[in-house]
Amino acid sequence: xxxxxxxxxxxxxxxxxxxxxxxxxxxxxxxxxxxxxxxxxxxxxxxxxxxxxxxxxxxxxxxxxxxxxxxxxxxxxxxxxxxxxxx
Numbered sequence: 001x002x003x004x005x006x007x008x009x010x011x012x013x014x015x016x017x018x019x020x021x022x023x024x025x026x027x028x029x030x031x032x033x034x035x036x037x038x039x040x041x042x043x044x045x046x047x048x049x050x051x052x053x054x055x056x057x058x059x060x061x062x063x064x065x066x067x068x069x070x071x072x073x074x075x076x077x078x079x080x081x082x083x084x085x086x087x
Contacts, residue, residue: 028060028061028066059076
C-alpha cells in the first residue's frame with residue numbers, strides 16, 4: 001500500500017480508468033462476437049445491423065486509446081469481408 005499522497009491518488013485514478021477501459025473493451029468484444037454470429041446465421045439485415053454496431057464499438061474504443069487503431073481497423077476489415085462474402 002502506498003504511503004505517498006500523490007501515489008494514493010494515482011492508484012485511485014488507475015483503478016477508475018481500468019474499470020472504464022474494461023467496459024469499452026468488453027462492449028467491443030461482445031459486439032464483434034454478435035456480428036460474427038449474425039453473419040454465420042445467414043440473415044443479411046441482422047448481420048448488417050450487428051456489423052454496424054460492432055464497427056461503432058470498435059471505433060469508440062480506438063478513439064479512447066483503449067485498443068490500438070490498427071487492431072480496430074483489422075477487426076473492421078475482417079467483419080466487412082465476411083459480411084460481403086455472405087451477400
